[in-house]
Amino acid sequence: MEKLVIEGGRPLQGRIRVHGSKNAALPILAASILALGKHVISNVPNLLDIDVMLSILSALGCRTERHNDHVVIDTSHIKTSHIPEELMGQMRSSIFLMGPLLARFGHVTVTQPGGCAIGERKIDLHLRGLEALGANIRIDGGTIHCSAERLRGADIMLDLPSVGATENILMAAVLAEGRTIIRNAAREPEIEDLQNYLNAMGAKVSGAGTSTITIDGVESLRCCQYAVIPDRIVAGTLMVAAAVTRGDVTLTGVCPEHLAAITHVLRQAGVQIDISDDIMRISCPARTRAIDRIVTQPYPAFPTDMQPQLMVLFSLSYGTSIIKETIFEGRFKHVDELNRMGADIRVDMHSAFVRGVPRLYGATVEATDLRAGAALVIAGLAAVGTTNVEQVHHIDRGYDRIEDMFARLGARIERYASAPAERIIG
Numbered sequence: 001m002e003k004l005v006i007e008g009g010r011p012l013q014g015r016i017r018v019h020g021s022k023n024a025a026l027p028i029l030a031a032s033i034l035a036l037g038k039h040v041i042s043n044v045p046n047l048l049d050i051d052v053m054l055s056i057l058s059a060l061g062c063r064t065e066r067h068n069d070h071v072v073i074d075t076s077h078i079k080t081s082h083i084p085e086e087l088m089g090q091m092r093s094s095i096f097l098m099g100p101l102l103a104r105f106g107h108v109t110v111t112q113p114g115g116c117a118i119g120e121r122k123i124d125l126h127l128r129g130l131e132a133l134g135a136n137i138r139i140d141g142g143t144i145h146c147s148a149e150r151l152r153g154a155d156i157m158l159d160l161p162s163v164g165a166t167e168n169i170l171m172a173a174v175l176a177e178g179r180t181i182i183r184n185a186a187r188e189p190e191i192e193d194l195q196n197y198l199n200a201m202g203a204k205v206s207g208a209g210t211s212t213i214t215i216d217g218v219e220s221l222r223c224c225q226y227a228v229i230p231d232r233i234v235a236g237t238l239m240v241a242a243a244v245t246r247g248d249v250t251l252t253g254v255c256p257e258h259l260a261a262i263t264h265v266l267r268q269a270g271v272q273i274d275i276s277d278d279i280m281r282i283s284c285p286a287r288t289r290a291i292d293r294i295v296t297q298p299y300p301a302f303p304t305d306m307q308p309q310l311m312v313l314f315s316l317s318y319g320t321s322i323i324k325e326t327i328f329e330g331r332f333k334h335v336d337e338l339n340r341m342g343a344d345i346r347v348d349m350h351s352a353f354v355r356g357v358p359r360l361y362g363a364t365v366e367a368t369d370l371r372a373g374a375a376l377v378i379a380g381l382a383a384v385g386t387t388n389v390e391q392v393h394h395i396d397r398g399y400d401r402i403e404d405m406f407a408r409l410g411a412r413i414e415r416y417a418s419a420p421a422e423r424i425i426g
């Protein structure tokens with residue numbers, strides 16, 4: 001167990017490069033299974049979830065090596081299409097292996113995936129999509145057996161634009177016979193990145209980034225080299241951190257188009273953002289203003305993965321803001337922790353009513369999930385006094401040593417092993 005100790009109140013200053021996208025890298029690493037041989041994927045962030053994905057690939061028989069931000073995966077010696085339960089339970093993205101394993105080997109056995117506790121995270125759309133492609137699915141207790149002699153293209157309408165279901169179906173369909181159309185597909189940039197990787201391997205996919213994706217199945221795919229897109233949520237987290245500390249931070253290697261919804265909201269709140277190619281400068285000389293109502297929605301609207309961080313900005317803004325969370329019903333766990341730091345937030349059903357306060361105060365708080373944890377770190381950077389953020393492993397799932405990232409911008413933040421709980425002898 002580790003914790004972060006933050007001495008708040010220092011404006012962040014400086015220039016920093018944003019690392020590669022977790023949510024783009026995870027399906028891309030899973031998709032490497034689709035082609036036999038050695039893949040070289042670059043701009044892969046050094047994160048806990050990526051380590052878990054590489055462990056699963058190794059357990060399947062792949063050889064994996066990491067050299068800085070490059071990952072080499074040799075898929076020539078895969079010996080099983082059964083994913084061990086203890087690895088499956090460590091993250092949600094383990095489910096991404098279903099589509100590729102089924103497409104390449106005709107069968108796959110998995111158990112329910114784990115992941116951040118942010119609400120119910122069903123996989124019905126993944127399973128229905130694979131069934132539509134001709135897979136036979138049998139659920140036996142907690143184990144899902146999925147098989148198909150040859151997948152066949154289908155016209156699939158998703159009930160809702162699920163990111164993971166779109167990616168899983170897309171990865172299965174590239175080796176199916178004939179044409180697949182995914183309608184009401186998710187439009188996130190990570191899906192476009194997956195399309196680009198699959199096409200670099202020889203797949204025929206078009207339309208990612210829109211709500212209709214067309215896939216013409218091919219007989220086989222080949223290995224390739226590919227660079228993952230920058231992480232828009234890490235960039236957004238840095239943007240909010242710059243704003244709440246009234247700092248002046250320049251981000252490099254970003255894709256400003258992917259950040260349009262975040263930029264729009266922050267500018268409305270009074271944050272100054274200058275953009276030039278892949279560089280963004282964020283500064284905030286004065287206190288920010290509340291915004292009536294922000295609703296989290298699928299891309300290109302405001303992302304749920306930035307909702308906790310935005311709540312920190314609103315906690316310190318003039319006036320009352322409302323944030324409605326529509327994607328994950330359990331994604332307000334940071335509220336109690338922020339209130340312990342002096343915020344004034346009330347939750348009613350799916351909406352949080354945030355009354356801005358002039359300052360937050362350091363406290364001992366717990367990261368309950370990845371983005372909640374990132375929000376608490378930002379709150380600590382802005383707060384008066386010392387903040388201890390516990391359960392840092394949640395944050396390590398999505399940020400490559402968050403303390404180094406902020407320390408490079410002048411923050412006082414350090415990681416410590418949490419003291420072991422004192423044993424009480426009765």
Ligand code: EPU
Pocket residue numbers: 022023024026092093116120121122123124125126127160161162163164165186190303304305327328329370371398
């Ligand atoms: N849903 C279903 N059935 C399904 C799939 C999803 O009902 O079969 C529901 C979910 O319960 C949820 C909603 O649809 O309420 C959206 O889920 P989606 O499938 O779009 O999300 P995901 O694929 O599980 C990805 C990201 C999340 C991000 C969401 C939404 C990855 C690895 N994860 O999750 O990222 O919040 O899309 O944008 O890409 C994070 O990085 O912190 C994170 C949680």
